[in-house]
Amino acid sequence: MTAFLHALQRQPEYVHILINPLPIYGLAISWIGLVIAFFLRSRRAQIATLALVLISAASAWPAYEFGEEAYDRVLSMTDDDGHAWLDEHQRRAQQLIYFFYALAGVSAVAIALPIKWPKTSASLVITTILLGVVVLGMGGYIAYAGGKIRHREFRTEPPPKKSTEG
Numbered sequence: 001m002t003a004f005l006h007a008l009q010r011q012p013e014y015v016h017i018l019i020n021p022l023p024i025y026g027l028a029i030s031w032i033g034l035v036i037a038f039f040l041r042s043r044r045a046q047i048a049t050l051a052l053v054l055i056s057a058a059s060a061w062p063a064y065e066f067g068e069e070a071y072d073r074v075l076s077m078t079d080d081d082g083h084a085w086l087d088e089h090q091r092r093a094q095q096l097i098y099f100f101y102a103l104a105g106v107s108a109v110a111i112a113l114p115i116k117w118p119k120t121s122a123s124l125v126i127t128t129i130l131l132g133v134v135v136l137g138m139g140g141y142i143a144y145a146g147g148k149i150r151h152r153e154f155r156t157e158p159p160p161k162k163s164t165e166g
Helices: 002-010 012-019 021-040 043-058 060-075 080-116 118-146
Strands: none
Touching (some): 021 043, 021 060, 021 118, 043 118, 080 118
């Protein structure tokens, strides 16, 4: 097991590819569950799905960190268009990662706060649902650029131009 973990540490690009679906697929499925739990008015189901939203949103952190670690190695494997898409993927992730953290925080609050103040439950679940769908869209936006880095067949448009901003 230790050898396996050391191998993963030496291949951050592999770990990134392995875990990067978690924030998107996990969030999509848990979001659907949360919507259903809301309409069923089942607090237990809401807590379970809020926990899944929290875990899915928090999983963006290791995906982001391993992606950052993998940048140079992936860059060495790409062509010029792939380089442009890699930079765009990184830019999008750097700008939007904080929304995943916010969603994890809101989910935690939506689990904990109603224990003391039960009347806050519905509004916190609605807030989580709304923020969740926005963050899910952001995850798709980040992944859209990521999918074009090494897959020429997905490049249906020219690569993004380099930003001149600092």
